[in-house]
Amino acid sequence: MILEDNEIRDIYSSFTEPVPIKGYAIRIDGQTFVTSRGKMLWKKKNHATNALRMSLEPVVCGHVRSKLRSQGISEYYNHPEFANAWNNFRKYLEDNNLLQIIEFEW
Numbered sequence: 001m002i003l004e005d006n007e008i009r010d011i012y013s014s015f016t017e018p019v020p021i022k023g024y025a026i027r028i029d030g031q032t033f034v035t036s037r038g039k040m041l042w043k044k045k046n047h048a049t050n051a052l053r054m055s056l057e058p059v060v061c062g063h064v065r066s067k068l069r070s071q072g073i074s075e076y077y078n079h080p081e082f083a084n085a086w087n088n089f090r091k092y093l094e095d096n097n098l099l100q101i102i103e104f105e106w
Helices: 005-013 045-070 085-095
Strands: 022-028 099-105
Touching: 022 045, 045 085, 045 099, 085 099
Parallel strands: none
Antiparallel strands: 022 099
16 A cells, blocks of 8 residues: 555544444344334433334334224223333333343443
8 A cells, every 4th residue: 555554544533533432222032123214223321212112102002002992992092001001011021121221332
């Protein structure tokens, strides 16, 4: 290569900083959680948990709504199972050690 080591370092040194990077990922039952847009790493823990909730809560509530309707309950919004669907789902994952929020630092 025509460039020497010190010249190469000079080129990239203005674009780099010795700052540690922290990120969070979620694993469910040993599998990596990925949003519908392909995102799987977040800068803050609450961003990761919010992404999990925003992705899964509508699906969980939809399944609970369907089960309640199949049982003949048409006013499902006031039903405690529907109101607590997300919290019950998340608690199940946590109680059975299926949910892990992993912190990365490099």
